[in-house]
Amino acid sequence: MQKLPDKPPADSNINQTMYGDYRDIQKDVIDFNRRYLYWDELKYRIKDQDRRQFVWSWMRLLRTMRLEKIPFTHQNISYSFIPEIVKGLHTIDRYLSGSIEIHNKTIKLEQSYIINSLMEEAIASSILEGADTTRKVAKNMLMKGSKPKSHAEQMILNNYEAMRFIVERKNIPLSKEFILGLHRVVAKDTMDENYVGQFRTDNEVQVVDSSTGLLYHTPPDFNIIEGFIEELCKFANGDATNDKKESDNFIHPIIKGIILHYLIGYLHPFNDGNGRTARSIFYWYVLSRGYWLFEFMPISRIILRSKQKYELSYLYSEYDGGDLTYFIKYNISCITKSLDDLLKYLEKKQSEQNATKAIIKKIKDINQREAAIIRYMMEHSDEHFTIKQLMQMHGVVYQTARSDLLHLTERGYLIKEAGRGKEFYFIFNENSELWKEKSERKLSKEPQKKLGGF
Numbered sequence: 441m442q443k444l445p446d447k448p449p450a451d452s453n454i455n456q457t458m459y460g461d462y463r464d465i466q467k468d469v470i471d472f473n474r475r476y477l478y479w480d481e482l483k484y485r486i487k488d489q490d491r492r493q494f495v496w497s498w499m500r501l502l503r504t505m506r507l508e509k510i511p512f513t514h515q516n517i518s519y520s521f522i523p524e525i526v527k528g529l530h531t532i533d534r535y536l537s538g539s540i541e542i543h544n545k546t547i548k549l550e551q552s553y554i555i556n557s558l559m560e561e562a563i564a565s566s567i568l569e570g571a572d573t574t575r576k577v578a579k580n581m582l583m584k585g586s587k588p589k590s591h592a593e594q595m596i597l598n599n600y601e602a603m604r605f606i607v608e609r610k611n612i613p614l615s616k617e618f619i620l621g622l623h624r625v626v627a628k629d630t631m632d633e634n635y636v637g638q639f640r641t642d643n644e645v646q647v648v649d650s651s652t653g654l655l656y657h658t659p660p661d662f663n664i665i666e667g668f669i670e671e672l673c674k675f676a677n678g679d680a681t682n683d684k685k686e687s688d689n690f691i692h693p694i695i696k697g698i699i700l701h702y703l704i705g706y707l708h709p710f711n712d713g714n715g716r717t718a719r720s721i722f723y724w725y726v727l728s729r730g731y732w733l734f735e736f737m738p739i740s741r742i743i744l745r746s747k748q749k750y751e752l753s754y755l756y757s758e759y760d761g762g763d764l765t766y767f768i769k770y771n772i773s774c775i776t777k778s779l780d781d782l783l784k785y786l787e788k789k790q791s792e793q794n795a796t797k798a799i800i801k802k803i804k805d806i807n808q809r810e811a812a813i814i815r816y817m818m819e820h821s822d823e824h825f826t827i828k829q830l831m832q833m834h835g836v837v838y839q840t841a842r843s844d845l846l847h848l849t850e851r852g853y854l855i856k857e858a859g860r861g862k863e864f865y866f867i868f869n870e871n872s873e874l875w876k877e878k879s880e881r882k883l884s885k886e887p888q889k890k891l892g893g894f
Contacts, residue, residue: 445480517762528772560738562599606724659708697725824865
């Protein structure tokens with residue numbers, strides 16, 4: 441971002457006689473509010489400055505009458521329901537809290553799918569915060585369970601562990617201790633130990649573009665952090681209680697999760713790692729409220745594609761008097777795009793499941809996980825795999841991964857080779873009956889019926 445957006449002008453009295461009949465500008469006001477444009481976005485649409493301010497004043501007046509006040513004493517925040525948000529919430533509710541179907545068949549989601557998605561989220565969230573690495577290198581490090589070789593890789597490993605941390609604790613209420621514990625995971629070995637798992641104790645922290653030096657945000661005074669966090673936890677946990685006051689102020693769980701994301705980012709309670717902590721808390725909240733499919737959605741990967749819009753949505757909300765509609769609108773668009781990616785991903789995985797089932801049907805004495813290992817290693821027949829790597833991919837202990845690989849080796853589907861030290865490598869056996877059948881089908885171009893197209 442080269443420069444900050446302009447802040448909205450102070451509210452002024454609307455002089456209708458300036459431009460005659462309000463119907464002359466009604467179309468613009470309605471259209472711009474439907475799209476929830478920010479003041480800075482009007483300069484390219486309305487050249488005349490006086491007319492622009494007149495339109496903005498009407499927009500603000502109509503918005504004010506529709507704003508939903510968020511009960512949070514430490515920060516004046518509100519939001520408005522606009523068609524794009526309502527439509528997004530409908531889509532999210534339809535897909536992300538129940539079973540998911542592809543081609544009218546319910547998809548069973550394997551543990552390996554969750555692990556893959558958590559890895560993708562960890563990588564994208566770290567790159568958003570400046571981790572200097574590639575997705576391929578980072579994914580390889582996580583899948584092989586290798587030790588981080590750089591600050592960037594340590595950030596990514598920490599984010600992966602943070603995602604696992606919140607998944608395991610999705611039924612635990614949010615608390616100061618929870619947030620500090622999450623930060624300890626996020627910040628491990630990436631910053632001064634005196635700051636890890638500790639709220640900042642001064643006002644030296646600022647949000648600055650590292651490449652341009654542009655100041656984005658000056659967080660609130662550090663003295664309010666404890667009270668702010670206490671209220672934030674009460675706000676997060678309130679809808680899980682029978683508190684009548686809370687039920688009277690019901691906020692849709694997705695919107696509430698996004699609000700928590702914003703509040704942590706706005707407060708910036710830590711010296712570093714605030715963005716990663718904020719996004720992790722969003723995941724914790726929506727998972728805790730039954731939106732279980734978010735485990736499979738690396739939303740930060742979508743944010744990474746539109747990083748400037750992410751930054752602007754924060755600034756628009758802060759500059760426009762705490763109107764979080766901008767931030768909510770942006771995040772919901774990222775969620776729905778991530779959902780599209782998920783559905784495409786699951787459609788691909790459905791064919792993999794069919795291939796895995798076909799392998800189990802053909803090879804009687806192997807389990808589903810072993811069949812998935814065969815399928816994957818056959819698709820990557822030029823790669824070597826270690827026991828540790830299979831542990832990471834399938835979320836199992838060392839002994840289980842070792843037993844799976846040795847069993848498949850004994851059956852002749854894998855080959856075991858000596859590696860460095862006591863480590864062994866495993867590779868798919870291209871002399872096995874499965875490979876021969878695959879090669880024969882490829883040559884004859886016969887329909888892949890027996891083994892489900894693997």
